[in-house]
Amino acid sequence: MSEALLETKDVAKRLSISVRRVRKLLASEQLRHVRIGRQFLVPERAVVEFLDAHMVQSKLEDNDAGQRKCL
Numbered sequence: 001m002s003e004a005l006l007e008t009k010d011v012a013k014r015l016s017i018s019v020r021r022v023r024k025l026l027a028s029e030q031l032r033h034v035r036i037g038r039q040f041l042v043p044e045r046a047v048v049e050f051l052d053a054h055m056v057q058s059k060l061e062d063n064d065a066g067q068r069k070c071l
Contacts, residue, residue, distance in 0.1 A: 005034065005041035014047055025050075 008026070012019045023040070025031040032046035 003043050008040055011042050
């Protein structure tokens, strides 16, 4: 496994959220991680997967006709 493992503080920086919020995501198993003793490590790919899973698509992208809706 050559993928980098990130500490909770690094994940928090990348996601622009608090370390406390990262810990809640880990506790609820919404973010893949490895626990070694008291330390939680998150694979870089897990952060990308989390973002992909929670991405909200723009309504403009969903418009089949290619016409813009008035907002």
